[in-house]
Amino acid sequence: MNNKIDDLNWRILKLLQENSRLSMSNIGREVGLTPPAVAERVKKMEDLGILEGFNAKVSYTLAGYQLKAIITLRAFMGKLKPFLEMVKTLEEVINCYRITGDENIIMEVVLKDQAHLERFIDELIRYGETRTHIILSDVVSDAPIKRLK
Structure with missing residues (x-):
């Protein structure tokens, strides 16, 4: 499956891991692709199971846990x-x-x-x-x- 992750996909994954709320336009500007091309790559990585989801990080202390x-x-x-x-x-x-x-x-x-x-x-x-x-x-x-x- 590693052969499915080319250099551009790695760059996209890096950006999404840093901020999963980035728009396809912002990612495209960073990696030199159009928003539809980024969306297609993201969708393909989701379909292959490389991208498993997008999660919010919650502060356990602010959520009431000591x-x-x-x-x-x-x-x-x-x-x-x-x-x-x-x-x-x-x-x-x-x-x-x-x-x-x-x-x-x-x-x-x-x-x-x-x-x-x-x-x-x-x-x-x-x-x-x-x-x-x-x-x-x-x-x-x-x-x-x-x-x-």
């Missing part, structure tokens, strides 16, 4: 599959990945306060052992995908 944490889970025997279904229903979970290593799951969560964190962990420990890491600050967040050299 804590952001990374929680890993090492599932108990027979509890991984039920957990994988249940985790999809948890509003606190903003990212969840099944991983290799000692733990099975790593989640990024937002929580209102420490009491909320405690209740959340109490829900998780039915499925396995948890390890919690409070995020102090973002060092790299939502970095754009770049062309590998």
